[in-house]
Amino acid sequence: MTDAPAHPAARPRPGTPGNPYRLTAEDEAALLAGAPWRRLAVIGDSIAEGVGEPTEGFPDQGWAATLADALxxxxxxxxxxNLGTRDQRADEIRATQLALALAFDPDLAVVVAGGNDLLRGRFDIEPVAGHIEAIVRALRETGADVVTVGLYDCAGSPYIPEELRAPLTARLHELNNRTWEIALDHGAIHLDFTNDPGSADPSLYGSDGLHGNRRGHAYTAAVAVRTLGARLGNRR
Structure with a gap:
């Protein structure tokens, strides 16, 4: 069973003093020293795919691509x-991406699912959690390390209407909590961005209010690298 992520209040900014949103190549190499992974697969929705608006001073790519570069x-x-496909719900990710990911034979897999489900008029967590659990279980049964992702609480985005923030936050936390439980049950690694202080940083969001801009993707990649580094026993 993996260790739970640090409580947000105790977690420092993931980047460096010069750029709190982004790690240097030197820091990435030090944090991932000794990494055993040779095959990285990413499945999920637009967050996995890497949708985001260009931001000056940051790589114009998604966080998963930055993680791959760091590895x-x-x-x-x-x-x-990267099989991430925008607009796909958890059942669609399971139906269309899981077999392809398993055929790739990854030793490290990232799963981002449930975001499009919670944006629907009615949100029932149990079927969604069932699909996420099936995906995680199948990947773990191959011996792969698996990373699950709790989505940013985008109520912190200045582009989300005030009347939508409370219900959106409630659904995001429900999804995050169940995904975290699944990760713990299967010995996976969970990235809890729902409770991360970055959720409240408006500079991380694109103009649609739901996706990160490239600063946000850099921040996400930095948290992922630090989390994997901690798993390896590395600190920086």
Whole structure:
């Protein structure tokens, strides 16, 4: 069973003093030193795909691609497959992406699911959690390390209407809590962005209010690298 992420109040900014949103190549290499992973698969929705608006001073790519680049600093031959597809619900991710991910034979897999389900008029967590659990279980049964993701509480975005913030927050926390439980049950690693202080940082969001801009993706990648580094026993 994986250790729970640090409480947000105790977690420092994931970047560096010069840029609190982004890690340097040196820091990435130090944090991921000794990483055993050779094949990274990412499945999910638009968050996995990497949708986001360009932001000056940050790489114009999604956080998962930045994570793959960071892993290549210690594993130059890393194979990377991103199956993330915008607008897909958890059942669709399971139906269309899981078999492809398993065929890729990853030793590290990232699962981002449930965000499009909670945006629907009616949200029932149990069927969604069932699909997420099935995905995580299938990947873990191959021996792969699995990373699950709790979505940012985008009520912190200045683009979300005030009347939608409370119900959206409630659904995001419900999804995050169940995903975290699934991760713990299967010995997966959970990235809890729902409770992360970055959720309240308006500079991380794009103009649609739901997706991060490239600063937000850099921040997400930095948290992911630090979390994997901690898993490896590395600190920076």
């Amino acid at each position: 290549r600093r210690t594993t130059p031959g890393l194979a990377y497959l």
